[in-house]
Amino acid sequence: MDTSPRHILVAAAVVININNEILLINSPKRGWEIPAGRVEEGESLSAAIIRETKEETGIDIEIVRFCGVFQNVQDSVxxxxFLGRPVGGEFRTSNESYEIGYFSIDEALSKITWRGFKEQLEYCLNQTEPFLYEYNN
Known part of the structure; x- marks a missing residue:
């Protein structure tokens, strides 16, 4: 029996356009949220969020900076x-995104209902240094 720990590794991005608007997707799982997804085996963290953003929104992004690590201890996630900016592409929905849009910071914060993503957005916008944030559900 393998007793090695099993963790889920996710990459997420706060993508801000030139109008200081946040890119959000309306997903079937959590409603409005920032682009995010699991990192695949052999994939870098930055490559994972660039890929996930493209898959979920059709938008190509460039990483501006690393914002930090969030750990859900209870669920081992x-x-x-990352903070990113759009560099190309066009909106395209997928099975992971019913709607896509750019929203003002206040609109984005009011649309996001999942606590984890709301906290990540707030921290990324307000932090200048990477950080580690741990929480239990």
Whole structure:
């Protein structure tokens, strides 16, 4: 029996356009949220969020900076967070995104209902240094 720990590693991004608006997707799982997804085996964290953003929104992004690591200790999930900016592509929905849009910071914060993503957005916008944030559900 394998007793090695099993963790889920996620990459997420706060993508801000030139109008200082946040890119959000309306997903079937959690409603409005920032682009995010699991890191695949052999994939870098930054490559994972660039890929996930493209898959979920059709938008190509460039990483501006690393914002930090969020850990849900209870569910053994580690989420890395990046700040990004759009560099190309066009909106395209997928099975992971019913709607896509750019929203003002206040609109984005009011649309996101999942606590983890709301906290990540707030921290990324207000932090200048990477950080580690741990929580239990």
């Amino acid at each position: 580690c989420s890395t967070l």
